[in-house]
Amino acid sequence: MTLIDFENHIEKNLPFLAKSKLIIAISGGMDSVVLTHLCHKLKLNISLAHCNFNLRGDESDGDEDFVLELAEDLDLEVFIESFETEVYAEEHNISIQMAARDLRYNWFQELAEQLKFDYVLTAHHADDNLETFFINLMRGTGLDGLIGIPETNGVLVRPILPFSHAELKTFAQSEKIDWCEDSTNASTKYVRNKLRHNVIPILKEMNPKLLQNFQKTQAHLQESTEIIDDALVRVQKKVVKATDDFIHLDIKKLQQLSNPKIYLYQLLKDFHFTEWDDVYQLLDAQSGKFLVSKTHRLLKDRDTLILSELIEESEETTIFLQEEVNEASFLMGKLRFEDVDNMEDTSVKTIYVNKNLLKYPLSLKKWEKGAYFYPFGMTGKKKLSKFFKDEKLSLLEKEQTWLLYSGNQIVWVIGLRADNRFKVTNETNPILKISLHNDET
Known part of the structure; x- marks a missing residue:
C-alpha cells in the first residue's frame, strides 16, 4: 500500500x-x-x-x-x-x-x-x-x-x-x-x-491468497444482503404496521411467506432477541404469551405479534394531584388542567368535567382488574376488562392504560373514554378541561 x-x-x-x-x-x-x-x-x-x-x-x-x-x-x-x-x-x-x-x-x-x-x-x-x-x-x-x-x-x-x-x-x-x-x-x-x-x-x-479471496467472498455476501433487503421492504409493507408506541406484525400474512422464521429474524434482529426458535413458536402460541429481550417485549395477541419497548416503571404507582395543580407528568405524557367557560375541543385526548363533583386530591394510576366505570354516552356501568375487549385493546395497550380517579370513582380512562358521572350539563359551572399531551406539545 x-x-x-x-x-x-x-x-x-x-x-x-x-x-x-x-x-x-x-x-x-x-x-x-x-x-x-x-x-x-x-x-x-x-x-x-x-x-x-x-x-x-x-x-x-x-x-x-x-x-x-x-x-x-x-x-x-x-x-x-x-x-x-x-x-x-x-x-x-x-x-x-x-x-x-x-x-x-x-x-x-x-x-x-x-x-x-x-x-x-x-x-x-x-x-x-x-x-x-x-x-x-x-x-x-x-x-x-x-x-x-x-x-x-x-x-x-x-x-x-x-x-x-x-x-x-x-x-x-x-x-x-x-x-x-x-x-x-x-x-x-x-x-x-x-x-x-x-x-x-x-x-x-x-492459500497465500486467503485474504484476497475472503474479501471477494464478503463482497458477494454484501450483494446477497442487498437482495434480502429489497425483499424485506416488500414484506414489511404487507406484514408490518407501526404506530408511535408499537409495531404490529400480522401473523397470518407471516405464515403465508416461504420461510416465516427467517423473515421474523430479519424483521426483529435489531431488537436484541436471541432465542429465535422461541420467537418462531410464538406464532402458534396462545394469546397473551410473550418474550422479552433486554430492550423490548414481543407479545402474541390473537392474530398479531406486538413489539413494544420496555419502559422502566416508576416506583410510585399512584400519583396524587391537588386542586392547584395545572400540569402533571406521567408515563403517557402530561395532563393539563384548565378552568374554561365552554367546551371546544372534543377529541379523545380532551375531556370536560363538572369540577364541583370532583374530590381532591385526584389520583393517577394504572388500571386494575375488577375496576368499572360509567362510560360517557351510555347508561349503566361497565367493567374495564369488558370495555377493553370491546375496544379491541391488546394486552400491552391495557397495561399502558392509565386512569384518573376522583376518590374511588374513575373520571377518565385516559385517552379512551370519560366517565358519565362527571359530565358537563347546561348548568355546570365551573367547567374543568383536562387534556393529554405528549412531551413535545
Missing part, C-alpha cells in the same frame, strides 16, 4: 472525509499510527483521541506519552482519557475486553457530540475483518455476522479496512514510522489472538 492507494480509496469510497472534522482513535500501535500519518499527509482535518485503560502499568503510560509526542511532532490536537477499566468491568459484570470497548466507544461518542466532530476514525484493517469473521462463525451467526466489520457505522469510519496488516507494516517501514508494541498482542489468552497467531497463519500458508 502507498499513499496514492490510500488517497484513491478515500476519493472513491469515502470522499466526505475530505471536508469533515475528524478525530482518530489512536492507541499508539502500528495500525492507528499509520492511519494518523496517512491522514496527516492528505491534510485531512484531524485530531487524536487516546484511551489509557491502566491495564499494563508503565507500558500503558508509555503509550500515552508516545501519543502525546506524536501529536506534538505533527502539530495535532490530542485528547487523553484515563479509565479505571478493571473497576468498570467488575461493576458491570463484564469482561475486561468488553469494558474497554464500552469505555472507548462511549467516550468517542461524547467527544464527537460535545466538540462537533463529524466522524471518528478507527484503524481496523482487512486482517481484523478476517478475524471477526471467524469469531462470529464460531459463535454461530447470521449473514450480518459473516459480512464482518462495516466500513461506516454512524459516526464511526474505518478508512484502512481494505488494506492488510502486512501492507500497513510495509508502509510504516518505508516511511520510517515508529510505533508502540502492546505486549498483550503476543498472548494467546484471548480468542482473537489465538486466531491471529495459531490459525490464520496456517490458512495463509495453505
Whole structure:
C-alpha cells in the first residue's frame, strides 16, 4: 500500500472525509499510527483521541506519552482519557475486553457530540475483518455476522479496512514510522489472538491468497444482503404496521411467506432477541404469551405479534394531584388542567368535567382488574376488562392504560373514554378541561 492507494480509496469510497472534522482513535500501535500519518499527509482535518485503560502499568503510560509526542511532532490536537477499566468491568459484570470497548466507544461518542466532530476514525484493517469473521462463525451467526466489520457505522469510519496488516507494516517501514508494541498482542489468552497467531497463519500458508479471496467472498455476501433487503421492504409493507408506541406484525400474512422464521429474524434482529426458535413458536402460541429481550417485549395477541419497548416503571404507582395543580407528568405524557367557560375541543385526548363533583386530591394510576366505570354516552356501568375487549385493546395497550380517579370513582380512562358521572350539563359551572399531551406539545 502507498499513499496514492490510500488517497484513491478515500476519493472513491469515502470522499466526505475530505471536508469533515475528524478525530482518530489512536492507541499508539502500528495500525492507528499509520492511519494518523496517512491522514496527516492528505491534510485531512484531524485530531487524536487516546484511551489509557491502566491495564499494563508503565507500558500503558508509555503509550500515552508516545501519543502525546506524536501529536506534538505533527502539530495535532490530542485528547487523553484515563479509565479505571478493571473497576468498570467488575461493576458491570463484564469482561475486561468488553469494558474497554464500552469505555472507548462511549467516550468517542461524547467527544464527537460535545466538540462537533463529524466522524471518528478507527484503524481496523482487512486482517481484523478476517478475524471477526471467524469469531462470529464460531459463535454461530447470521449473514450480518459473516459480512464482518462495516466500513461506516454512524459516526464511526474505518478508512484502512481494505488494506492488510502486512501492507500497513510495509508502509510504516518505508516511511520510517515508529510505533508502540502492546505486549498483550503476543498472548494467546484471548480468542482473537489465538486466531491471529495459531490459525490464520496456517490458512495463509495453505492459500497465500486467503485474504484476497475472503474479501471477494464478503463482497458477494454484501450483494446477497442487498437482495434480502429489497425483499424485506416488500414484506414489511404487507406484514408490518407501526404506530408511535408499537409495531404490529400480522401473523397470518407471516405464515403465508416461504420461510416465516427467517423473515421474523430479519424483521426483529435489531431488537436484541436471541432465542429465535422461541420467537418462531410464538406464532402458534396462545394469546397473551410473550418474550422479552433486554430492550423490548414481543407479545402474541390473537392474530398479531406486538413489539413494544420496555419502559422502566416508576416506583410510585399512584400519583396524587391537588386542586392547584395545572400540569402533571406521567408515563403517557402530561395532563393539563384548565378552568374554561365552554367546551371546544372534543377529541379523545380532551375531556370536560363538572369540577364541583370532583374530590381532591385526584389520583393517577394504572388500571386494575375488577375496576368499572360509567362510560360517557351510555347508561349503566361497565367493567374495564369488558370495555377493553370491546375496544379491541391488546394486552400491552391495557397495561399502558392509565386512569384518573376522583376518590374511588374513575373520571377518565385516559385517552379512551370519560366517565358519565362527571359530565358537563347546561348548568355546570365551573367547567374543568383536562387534556393529554405528549412531551413535545
